[in-house]
Amino acid sequence: MKAFVIGLNHNTADLDVREKFAFNGPKLEQGLMAFREVPEVEEAIILSTCNRVELYANVTDIEKASEAIKIFLSDFHSINRASLDKSIYIYDDINAVRHIFRVASSLDSMVVGEPQILGQMKDSFELALSKKTTGFLLNKLMKKALSVAKRVRTETRIAENAVSISFAAVELAKKIFTDLSTKVFMLLGAGEMAELAARHLIGNGVKEVLVSNRTHERACDLAKEFNGRPVKFDDFIHEMARTDIVICSTGAPHYILAKGQMQKVLKERKQRQVFIIDISVPRNIDPEINDLDNVYLYNVDDLQGVVDSNKFGRQREAAKAEKIVEEELETFQKWLLSLDSVPTIVALREKAEEIKNEELDKLFSKIQGIDEKEREAIEYMATALMNKLMHSPTAALKDSSEDKDTLVAIIRKLYGINGEKLEKK
Amino acid sequence: MGIILFELALTFYFAAAIVSITELFKDSKITSKIMLFSAGTGFAIHTISIIYRYVTAGHIPITNPHEATSFFAWCIVLIFFLLQLRYKVSLLSSFIMPVVFFMMLASSMLSREIKPLSPDLQSYWLGIHTVLAFLGNAAFALAFGIGCMYLVQEHYVKSKRLGGLFERLPSLQSLDEINYRLITIGFPLLTLAIITGALWAESAWGRFWSWDPRETWSLVTWFIYAIILHARLVAGWRGKRAALLSMIGFLTILIAFFGIKLLRKGLHVFL
Structure with missing residues (x-):
């Protein structure tokens, strides 16, 4: 029984690769059921967002399982193995647990502290629960991950970071333009952070909202949500001439706006100021555009720099959050260890011993006038009784190789031994 | 009398310049009120001093360097106030009042003699x-x-x-x-x-x-x-x-x- 993570994120794969791996809409449920059917996989969860696709499992043999899951992934999405191997990361056991804790706490996000990931994680877990693809380990693990995330959220100011970045973007817009309510805003692409910033900006009141996306449907959906107008992705440069503020996060692996194009746009709009926020990783807007007059180009790191210099130490908060993750990891690890048979045997025997001693003390305090010999005989009998009773469960725990986890769980339940008690000792 | 008015205006402009410079370092409503008061009073006295000189000289007092520099400063303060009425540009005073003060200072050092106007x-x-x-x-x-x-x-x-x-x-x-x-x-x-x-x-x-x-x-x-x-x-x-x-x-x-x-x-x- 081991936790296992396989996945890819904004750091390891470009958007078009991530899109190929994505489990969108009905594919999520199908994928989840199929994933659960993979031999070696005992429990299964799939998390699929704009920035990451991750599969969580409970497996026995790491080697076999990772091979089986890779085959499943490449078959399910019809992706060749080479491109799969290039983009994915794998974590097992305690590292898998750490990774899941970090993802839930938004420490692994493109913008640290970005709030949406927690909800997305909850949704994936709930789907898995309703489809009954999880069990003992992942249930505990996911619940713990969500509680770790909550702890990070309440005990550190990491969540302020993402909000601060949106806030900084709006503040900057206000220092570039006199009146935002006369300005046209365009959201290029999507992604958690971009949408968060867009929402913040629109909340401050802009004249018009344009939405463009490589997937035009998505643009239409978002446009509806923002009360805006969808723009065909091929036309976005054309619309730039009347756009004052752009938030860009298309995830394209190359620049979608070059310096020369921007110069033309500026000419067309008679050099009126433009504020561009490029949230994409890798960058989508040629950074040299910032050298042009009347264009102010900020990327996430720039905004982060603004936030860091102004508000609070993000690194300090992130370090605090990492510490919380490590603390929680330790308790989880203890729990995991407790599931092993040896500590269970020890715990079982300790418990029996404890009961035996308690009962003997009670007995000896009630009856008086027995000599040492009689006393020894009674003690001997109690020990023998205990040993006989303990023999078969101990033996079963010792030589069970199959279904060991289940057995451990059952015995713990039957004898009322739980992990938390063990930890305290 | 004319001298006293001019020196008084200069003093108020000096105060306005100093206060407006401190505004660069510290944001406070009181300092900006003191600034407006000093500049406003300075401007009022300055206006009276120009009118006084006009009456004394019998012609518009923009005929020598002292008068011209002083009048230039007066125009800048006038437009500064008009602009503030319309746009309320924060920190503008910090960029303007020191200039006004130095112009007035320069003006004060030039000859204030009233000469008869050449034909x-x-x-x-x-x-x-x-x-x-x-x-x-x-x-x-x-x-x-x-x-x-x-x-x-x-x-x-x-x-x-x-x-x-x-x-x-x-x-x-x-x-x-x-x-x-x-x-x-x-x-x-x-x-x-x-x-x-x-x-x-x-x-x-x-x-x-x-x-x-x-x-x-x-x-x-x-x-x-x-x-x-x-x-x-x-x-x-x-x-x-x-x-x-x-x-x-x-x-x-x-x-x-x-x-x-x-x-x-x-x-x-x-x-």
């Missing part, structure tokens, strides 16, 4: 020409101050280090627009000043234009501001370039005003 200056053109010229130049002075503010703010935004005055300076767009606005006010005034100057020259000396250094520099200035307006309307030159050009324009005005005076040549020697 060729005795004309109604004197008032019209000089007031137009100084109001125009004052608008350009304000454009210069706003241009400075633009460059400071633009530097913060471009370099992505948003410290210092970033929070308190107005937005780039509004600074740019006010700069443009001031030039559109200053330019027609300057044009009219040049035209009335030419007409006056014709009536006094029989020639419209005689290429004396003051005239030449005024023409240079006129061309610079014409270029700013033209480039903005046609090629959309705005922002940093417009701010820089408006600053260059005002520097040429300063050369015309002070530099040529030092040469003491040409027909405008009386100023």
Whole structure:
């Protein structure tokens, strides 16, 4: 029984690769059921967002399982193995647990502290629960991950970071333009952070909202949500001439706006100021555009720099959050260890011993006038009784190789031994 | 009496300049109120002192360097207040009041003697020409101050280090627009000043234009501001370039005003 993570994120794969791996809409449920059917996989969860696709499992043999899951992934999405191997990361056991804790706490996000990931994680877990693809380990693990995330959220100011970045973007817009309510805003692409910033900006009141996306449907959906107008992705440069503020996060692996194009746009709009926020990783807007007059180009790191210099130490908060993750990891690890048979045997025997001693003390305090010999005989009998009773469960725990986890769980339940008690000792 | 009024105005402007400089370092409502009070009182006393001198001299008091510099400062404060009524540009005083104070200080050091007006200056053109010229130049002075503010703010935004005055300076767009606005006010005034100057020259000396250094520099200035307006309307030159050009324009005005005076040549020697 081991936790296992396989996945890819904004750091390891470009958007078009991530899109190929994505489990969108009905594919999520199908994928989840199929994933659960993979031999070696005992429990299964799939998390699929704009920035990451991750599969969580409970497996026995790491080697076999990772091979089986890779085959499943490449078959399910019809992706060749080479491109799969290039983009994915794998974590097992305690590292898998750490990774899941970090993802839930938004420490692994493109913008640290970005709030949406927690909800997305909850949704994936709930789907898995309703489809009954999880069990003992992942249930505990996911619940713990969500509680770790909550702890990070309440005990550190990491969540302020993402909000601060949106806030900084709006503040900057206000220092570039006199009146935002006369300005046209365009959201290029999507992604958690971009949408968060867009929402913040629109909340401050802009004249018009344009939405463009490589997937035009998505643009239409978002446009509806923002009360805006969808723009065909091929036309976005054309619309730039009347756009004052752009938030860009298309995830394209190359620049979608070059310096020369921007110069033309500026000419067309008679050099009126433009504020561009490029949230994409890798960058989508040629950074040299910032050298042009009347264009102010900020990327996430720039905004982060603004936030860091102004508000609070993000690194300090992130370090605090990492510490919380490590603390929680330790308790989880203890729990995991407790599931092993040896500590269970020890715990079982300790418990029996404890009961035996308690009962003997009670007995000896009630009856008086027995000599040492009689006393020894009674003690001997109690020990023998205990040993006989303990023999078969101990033996079963010792030589069970199959279904060991289940057995451990059952015995713990039957004898009322739980992990938390063990930890305290 | 005239001296007392002038010194009093100077003192209030000094206070306004000091307070407006402290405003750069500390944001507080009280200091900005003290600034407005000092500048306002200074301006009121300054106005009275000019009227007093007008009455005493019997002609408009813009006939020697002391008077001209003082009147220039008065025009700048006037336009500063008009601008604040309309736009409320925060921190503008920090960029303007020290300049006003130094102009007044320079004025105080120049000869205040009232000399009888030479016959060729005795004309109604004197008032019209000089007031137009100084109001125009004052608008350009304000454009210069706003241009400075633009460059400071633009530097913060471009370099992505948003410290210092970033929070308190107005937005780039509004600074740019006010700069443009001031030039559109200053330019027609300057044009009219040049035209009335030419007409006056014709009536006094029989020639419209005689290429004396003051005239030449005024023409240079006129061309610079014409270029700013033209480039903005046609090629959309705005922002940093417009701010820089408006600053260059005002520097040429300063050369015309002070530099040529030092040469003491040409027909405008009386100023």
